[in-house]
Each structure stands twice: as C-alpha cells, then as structure tokens.
Amino acid sequence: MSYDLFYWPGIQGRGEFVRLALEDAGATYRDVAREPHGMKEMQQLLAQHAPLRAVFAPPFLRDGDRLISQVAAILLHLGPRLGLAPVDEAQSLYAHQIQLTISDIVNEVHDTHHPISNALYYEDQKDAAKARSKAFRTERIPKYLKWFEAILAENPAGSRQLVGLTTSYVDLSLFQLVTGLGYAFPRTMKKALKTTPRVADLTAAIAERPRLSAYLASDRRVAFNEEGIFRHYPELDGA
Amino acid sequence: MSYDLFYWPGIQGRGEFVRLALEDAGATYRDVAREPHGMKEMQQLLAQHAPLRAVFAPPFLRDGDRLISQVAAILLHLGPRLGLAPVDEAQSLYAHQIQLTISDIVNEVHDTHHPISNALYYEDQKDAAKARSKAFRTERIPKYLKWFEAILAENPAGSRQLVGLTTSYVDLSLFQLVTGLGYAFPRTMKKALKTTPRVADLTAAIAERPRLSAYLASDRRVAFNEEGIFRHYPELDGA
Numbered sequence: 001m002s003y004d005l006f007y008w009p010g011i012q013g014r015g016e017f018v019r020l021a022l023e024d025a026g027a028t029y030r031d032v033a034r035e036p037h038g039m040k041e042m043q044q045l046l047a048q049h050a051p052l053r054a055v056f057a058p059p060f061l062r063d064g065d066r067l068i069s070q071v072a073a074i075l076l077h078l079g080p081r082l083g084l085a086p087v088d089e090a091q092s093l094y095a096h097q098i099q100l101t102i103s104d105i106v107n108e109v110h111d112t113h114h115p116i117s118n119a120l121y122y123e124d125q126k127d128a129a130k131a132r133s134k135a136f137r138t139e140r141i142p143k144y145l146k147w148f149e150a151i152l153a154e155n156p157a158g159s160r161q162l163v164g165l166t167t168s169y170v171d172l173s174l175f176q177l178v179t180g181l182g183y184a185f186p187r188t189m190k191k192a193l194k195t196t197p198r199v200a201d202l203t204a205a206i207a208e209r210p211r212l213s214a215y216l217a218s219d220r221r222v223a224f225n226e227e228g229i230f231r232h233y234p235e236l237d238g239a
Numbered sequence: 240m241s242y243d244l245f246y247w248p249g250i251q252g253r254g255e256f257v258r259l260a261l262e263d264a265g266a267t268y269r270d271v272a273r274e275p276h277g278m279k280e281m282q283q284l285l286a287q288h289a290p291l292r293a294v295f296a297p298p299f300l301r302d303g304d305r306l307i308s309q310v311a312a313i314l315l316h317l318g319p320r321l322g323l324a325p326v327d328e329a330q331s332l333y334a335h336q337i338q339l340t341i342s343d344i345v346n347e348v349h350d351t352h353h354p355i356s357n358a359l360y361y362e363d364q365k366d367a368a369k370a371r372s373k374a375f376r377t378e379r380i381p382k383y384l385k386w387f388e389a390i391l392a393e394n395p396a397g398s399r400q401l402v403g404l405t406t407s408y409v410d411l412s413l414f415q416l417v418t419g420l421g422y423a424f425p426r427t428m429k430k431a432l433k434t435t436p437r438v439a440d441l442t443a444a445i446a447e448r449p450r451l452s453a454y455l456a457s458d459r460r461v462a463f464n465e466e467g468i469f470r471h472y473p474e475l476d477g478a
Contacts, residue, residue: 049389049390049392049393050393051393051394051395052329052330052333052402054337054386054389054390054393056340056343056383056386066329068332068336069336070335070336070339070340072311072339073332073335073336073339076332076335077332090291090305091291093307093312093315093316094291096309096312096315097307097308097309097312098293100309100311100312100339100342101295101309103339104295104346107343107346111350111354115350115354115355115367115371116354116367116370116371116374117370117371117374117378118374118378119374119378120374125370128354128355128367128370131355131356131364131367132354132355132356135355135356135357135358135359139356139357139358144295147293147295150288150293151288151293153288154288154289154290154293155290156290163291
C-alpha cells in the first residue's frame with residue numbers, strides 16, 4: 001500500500017502530524033509537493049472540486065482514488081491501516097477526540113504569531129502577537145499540558161500511551177506538539193514540563209522509537225523554522 | 240434512545256451544532272446544564288479524568304456510559320444513529336472533513352472578538368478585534384463561502400445537500416454557520432451570499448425543515464447574544 005501526502009514543502013506545519021504516522025509505521029509514501037513538479041500537482045488538486053474530493057487546505061492524503069483532508073480525519077483513516085490506532089470503537093473515537101483537541105491547540109499556536117491575519121507579516125502584528133502569546137503561555141499551555149498529564153495518569157494500561165495498551169497516532173501527535181512548543185517557547189516549556197512528567201516522558205520515549213528516531217535524524221525531517229506553525233521568536237516566549 | 244447534552248447555558252455556542260442534529264432528528268435528549276443543578280453535574284464531569292472520559296471543554300454528549308467531546312466527533316458518532324449521515328464510508332468521512340473545516344471557521348469567528356485572550360473582555364482587545372475582523376470579513380468569509388458553494392455545485396446528486404443524496408448533519412451545521420455569521424456580520428453576509436446562491440438556498444431550506452423550524456421558534460433555541468461565539472458588534476462588521 002502506498003500513500004501520497006500533499007503538503008507545503010519547506011515547513012513541518014500540519015503535514016508533520018501525518019508524516020510522523022507514516023514514518024513510524026514504515027509506510028511507503030510520496031511526499032508529493034517536495035518532488036519536482038509536485039507543487040503544481042498539489043495546486044491542481046486544491047483547485048479541483050470533484051465530488052467527495054474538495055480540499056480546503058493542505059495537508060491532504062491520496063489513498064487510491066480518495067482524497068482526504070484535515071489532519072484529524074487523515075489520521076482517523078490512516079490509524080487502523082498503519083496499526084497506529086486502537087481497535088476498539090470507543091477507544092478509537094476517544095483517540096480522535098484527543099487529536100481534535102491537538103488540532104485546536106495547533107490553531108492557537110499559529111495565532112500566537114499571526115493573531116490578526118495570515119495575509120500580514122509577523123512584524124506587522126507583533127504587538128498583538130506578544131499579547132496573545134503571553135495569554136497562551138500563561139493560561140493555555142499549562143491547562144493543555146495538565147489535561148494530557150491527567151489522561152496519561154488515568155490510563156489503566158499505564159502512562160506510556162494516551163489511549164489503550166499500545167502507541168497510537170495520537171501519541172505521535174502529542175510528541176510533535178510538545179516538541180514544537182519546546183522549539184517555539186523553550187523557556188515556558190522547560191518550566192511547564194517539570195509539572196507534567198508523564199507528558200515529558202512520553203515525548204522522550206516516542207523520539208526513541210526506532211523508525212521515528214531514524215526519520216528524525218534524516219533529511220526527510222524538515223527543520224523547525226520561522227515559516228511554519230511553531231516559530232521561535234524569543235520576544236513571544238517572555239524573554 | 241436518549242442522550243444527555245452538556246453545554247454552557249445561555250448561549251448557542253458550539254453546543255448548538257449538536258442541538259440542531261438532535262432536534263432535527265426528533266431525538267429524546269436532556270440539555271443537562273440548563274436544568275436545575277445541571278451546571279454542577281457538568282462541572283463534575285469536566286473535572287473527572289476517568290479512562291476514555293476526559294473532556295477538555297463543553298460541549299460533550301453522554302450516550303449510555305460513554306462521554307464524547309468535540310463537536311465534530313460528537314456528530315460523527317450521532318450522525319448515523321440519528322439518520323443524519325451518509326451510510327457510505329467514503330461519504331461519511333468526507334462529511335466529517337467538511338465538519339472539521341466548519342469547526343476551524345467557528346474558531347476563527349470566536350477570535351474575531353477575542354483575538355488576544357479569552358480571559359480579557361472584548362473591550363480590552365477591541366483594536367485587535369477590529370483588525371482581525373477586517374481580515375476575516377475580507378479574506379476568510381469569501382474564501383469559505385466559495386468553497387461551500389463549489390461543493391454544492393459539484394454534488395452529482397444536486398445542490399440541496401453538501402454530501403450524497405440526503406440532508407446530513409453537515410448541512411445543519413452549515414445552516415448554523417451561515418445564520419450565525421449573518422447575525423454577527425449582517426452587512427458582510429448580505430453582500431457575500433449574493434455570490435453564493437447555493438449556500439443561501441441551502442440555509443433557507445434547512446430552516447424550513449418541519450422539526451427544525453418548530454425548534455427555531457421554540458424557547459429551546461437560545462437567542463443569539465453577545466456572550467456566544469457569534470456576536471454582533473457593528474464596529475466589527477465594517478459599519
């Protein structure tokens with residue numbers, strides 16, 4: 001089985017949540033927009049509104065003749081196919097709910113540096129970005145991390161995964177979220193993770209999974225940078 | 240079958256997307272937090288982190304011993320049970336993708352009046368709200384409406400529903416989105432809907448569905464107000 005992933009080249013962004021699942025599972029996939037002429041192919045699909053194939057924005061996945069967009073929907077589809085989702089239906093929907101909360105957080109992270117408009121440069125919305133980041137750092141990050149910590153603490157199968165007995169895509173996504181927040185807000189996260197040791201331990205453990213650690217060390221992993229979702233602007237980290 | 244819906248009383252908010260599906264289907268449900276002592280029950284469930292039951296925020300649904308949160312996940316669960324979802328698996332996931340895009344839009348609508356922080360009053364972030372709303376009105380609303388219009392235009396079964404042959408929860412959600420935007424940004428929407436007649440027609444048709452029109456005229460429908468997601472501040476509508 002081979003998949004085609006479509007996402008903006010040059011950034012990790014939202015596409016990375018899908019990429020991590022594909023890489024961890026050792027799936028065969030094309031990262032289309034990073035190939036020659038791949039951007040053109042992606043743009044054509046985005047402009048197309050064929051039945052059942054309307055995509056609002058990348059990332060999207062092509063699986064056979066299907067196009068699937070929205071990170072959480074892609075992972076809902078891919079999870080069982082990659083062996084990275086709970087089999088039980090209630091657990092599966094629960095994992096999806098956690099993933100949807102991660103999507104909400106990612107939207108908030110984006111807005112820490114772009115609180116006014118995507119069409120404006122960061123520099124042109126910097127004051128609002130500072131104010132929004134302060135609220136995000138002091139109110140939202142602690143609340144979210146505490147929520148994940150509680151889920152891990154209450155998992156009857158142990159706190160090595162969020163849902164059920166084995167690692168699922170939602171653990172990989174939490175790894176990406178925590179790693180990205182650590183890049184963007186290192187001072188804040190260093191302190192915050194001390195109070196959520198299970199989240200810190202899970203993040204460290206995911207990074208050591210064999211296929212994932214090989215991927216993270218490869219040039220397939222785009223480096224964090226100031227074009228993506230997670231951006232390091234020291235002034236937004238309360239420095 | 241009876242359901243328990245948990246959402247903040249006094250506003251339509253995100254809970255309304257679930258309520259519309261329950262009402263349109265004629266389902267039996269309790270709107271728990273609007274009952275005496277219901278808020279206490281909701282707060283207790285929010286504070287609880289039992290396995291598979293962690294909820295980040297309302298709305299959430301109790302179905303038997305299950306708690307399900309996140310609007311799109313609730314509707315993914317409820318849709319087939321209420322006869323308001325496509326039966327076909329690909330169509331079902333496609334409807335979910337559209338719903339997830341609606342969730343993203345709802346987050347953006349919230350941020351038009353709260354671009355900096357939920358913990359601040361609107362009045363204390365009004366300048367940023369004006370700037371963000373201008374971008375939302377001029378860049379985002381047209382882009383989103385055009386996207387829905389294209390989906391309706393391309394549905395081989397006709398433009399009376401977004402997916403497949405019959406009305407699904409995602410049509411009800413589009414009705415709520417368009418109606419809410421019409422409340423918040425009447426000037427903008429009056430103009431915008433002229434260029435997306437299929438979206439306008441769908442919205443009007445949904446409002447006339449027998450159970451839904453009875454609901455909309457009842458006191459179970461909370462009126463739009465300036466505590467909810469969709470708020471009418473004339474200064475944000477470019478007035």
